[in-house]
Amino acid sequence: MGKGEKTRATILQMALADASERGLEGLSIGGLAERAHMSKSGLFAHFGSKDELQLAVLAEAVERFVELVIAPALKEPRGEPRFRALFERWLLWARQDFQPGGCIFLAAAVELDDRPGPARDRLVASQRDWLDVLANAARIAVEEGHFRRDLDVAQLAFEMYAMAQGFHQLERLMRDPRAESRARTAFERLVCDARAKPRAHRAP
Amino acid sequence: MGKGEKTRATILQMALADASERGLEGLSIGGLAERAHMSKSGLFAHFGSKDELQLAVLAEAVERFVELVIAPALKEPRGEPRFRALFERWLLWARQDFQPGGCIFLAAAVELDDRPGPARDRLVASQRDWLDVLANAARIAVEEGHFRRDLDVAQLAFEMYAMAQGFHQLERLMRDPRAESRARTAFERLVCDARAKPRAHRAP
């Protein structure tokens, strides 16, 4: 690995932390340069533009997410254990030291949801992938006989996705110490419902 | 109403829209002044500082939320109808024209979750109030006999809160046309579970 790649990696690590706290738009070339003991232009040269820096940060985050959440979970046994592992790993993800401001995808989502461009496209793609991973894990659990056969796996993926965001908000904004137990309870309800015989869900 | 209050209200309306799209930090005095056909300093004088402007925007948003979501729902019959009304009204809230960038509380939550200060305090208070309103509506539904007596109303409030955020993300970031139906399905599952006899939620 050449020296350029090494400093680039160092910069990206700091940028990831910064983006987690101040958002992708809040990233400051000057601020990063100061923290990296570099000149603005020297740091800038590694990316060519702020947009490229943001894209690089997103790519770095995706890489780490796959490495820390998805890949380990895929080593768990197919079915409910793997599905549970995805949940557990996500809880850990939200507390990683390299994103002290919380899940960077969540921060980016709110920032980019009405700002078209490559960054938004990449983020949307990553979130679609994540929802697909969840739905796929649920589908496998159906195949393994752990979950009921008429389960709507995409719906389950959505509800787990939503619950994770609720947890994040309760933990990071409200500083509620019950955040994790709330999330766990909700998750058990999800899994329990996925296992049980279907019951009619009707409006009154 | 004096002229000052009138222009201040006009400014706040635009600021609310801007904050919904670019966030509270993304608010620009100069940009707002241009859109309001005013000078920067003239607009600035109405608030005294950017922090005060942000606080005013938050206060305005809270006022509208109470007016558009909570107050109408409180006119519905106590119990499940009122609880459902809170859900329906929230769906409408997320699509209000005056916040074209989506729910401003969600945007502010991600921005402020690790930035201590009056703005954060006010946001946290508003979200606590909202969770309390939800939990209280559920408690009333228990008293009315609509929901089961051993229901954890705070847990239900959390899960509805989380589901709303999931909906928002699916609708605004992913542009998924199934967002609303996903949210409705999840909500029906919540209500159904709140009504049914309790079942054990256990890990395997």
Next chain:
DNA sequence: TGACTTTGCGAACGATCGTTCTATTAAGTG
């Protein structure tokens, strides 16, 4: 109408932003 207060404008400030250029130093290679 007159006196008085509120409201708004215009110019300027220092700071920071992303970006560009040129020059210099360091690293990699034969």
Next chain:
DNA sequence: CACTTAATAGAACGATCGTTCGCAAAGTCA
């Protein structure tokens, strides 16, 4: 070691940021 390339520094750019100040215009009320 010399030579090429990659990496970084430094200075400057125009733009925009939030904020301050003094003064003119408009609104308010007797």
